[in-house]
Amino acid sequence: MSDDVRDSLIPYDEIVQDALRAVVGRVLSQIEGHDSLPGEHHFYITFKTQAPGVDIPAHLIAKFPDEMTIVLQNRFWDLKVADDHFSVGLSFNQTPSILVIPYAAITAFVDPSVDFGLQFQVSDDDMAEPEPHDEADNDRPEVTTEDGSNVVTVDFGKKR
Template sequence: MSDDAPDSLIPYDEIVQEALRAVVGRVLGEVETTGALPGNHHFYITFKTAAPGVDIPKHLKERFPDEMTIVIQNRFWELKVTEEGFEVGLSFNQLPAKLVIPFAAITGFHDPAVNFALQFHVQGDDSEPEEHDEAENDHPVAAPVEDGSNVVSVDFSRKK
């Protein structure tokens, strides 16, 4: 694209982000319906802990004030998916916790079983994410996504 391209009056970035977040919702909805993850599939979901609608225990919010990654694999319960987001029960240091995460708060979704990943931009947050530890709820950190994988990253930067 050239620097002379006019700003779009159609919010393509928002439309695409919303559509890709629907992928996450559909995948989680399938897991909710069947009650289990198929085959070796498991999910790393990264989200902004301070985003509107996020509800996590205080000790997790204190440990992860900006961003947190959870793993949905072996030990999770009460997964409930709505149009706006999802709720899930996970264990952290053998303490059960209920997390409520709106889809709009998600910054990353990765299924290492098939090397599929989506990355999102959270509206209203132009800052760089802080480095953070993984939440370590039930699986070690995933291997990094390699070039040539099924990674979809959408970033429509508006020229000013």
Template sequence: MTDDTPESLIPYDEIVQEALRQVVGRVLREVEETGGLPGGHHFYITFQTRMPGVSIPKHLAERFPDEMTIVIQHRFWDLKVEDDWFSVGLSFGGVPTTVSVPFEAVTEFVDPAVDFSLKFQANAPEPPEDHDDADNDVPAAPSATSEDGSNVVNVDFTRKK
């Protein structure tokens, strides 16, 4: 974009982010409905641990104060998917645990079985008081990427300051 391009009054980047997060919800809902993962599919889901609505045990929050990745593959149970969040039972160090994650906290969704990934701009939790860094409020571009270039959706919206 050039300096002559007017600033959009339509929040395209937010609309695309929301739509891509719905892809994650749809995939998880299909797994919930069928009761398991088809073929060799499995998921790595990275999310921000301090986002409102995230529910993880205290020891995990201390170990992963900003972001953590969960794996949905062989050992998971009680997958529940709603419009805005999902929860799943997983084992951490042999201890069964349920995690609940709002989709807006998800920063990455990967299915390595088919070399597919979605990366989302970070929706930062409330910044700490006395923290004013105006340069960090430009969102990253949403994208769905794979290392070999297949299954690529790359959307780049730049906000003009």
């Protein structure tokens, strides 16, 4: 076997990250329709505030221009889970707000009560809207990663 590293023509890292982001959606769908989590569960969800599809109040973007972490535990409402995003009502300084967060914007999902965590890569390329252009017969999406990494951090450790 050769020591040289070959570039894959299959975007394995993107496929795995999309699958793990679907885990977040599935977990959230378990609590959809409730206004608190069972037992000691609580979720820390970190996301890019400027990512496409994120819809949060302007005062939150001003306070968190790059990344923000929300906590879902006892005080949330109207959790709605879709295939590519979720929305939830939270209160910030006693001001109620509805946040819409695409799974693609999430950088971390943690439930510390059971030592479960997922960490995702969101590259600057994901943040920029593509330049408009005319379709060409040879248009093919290019798949590159910013740092060449194909590692997704997953922690399935048990709480002791």
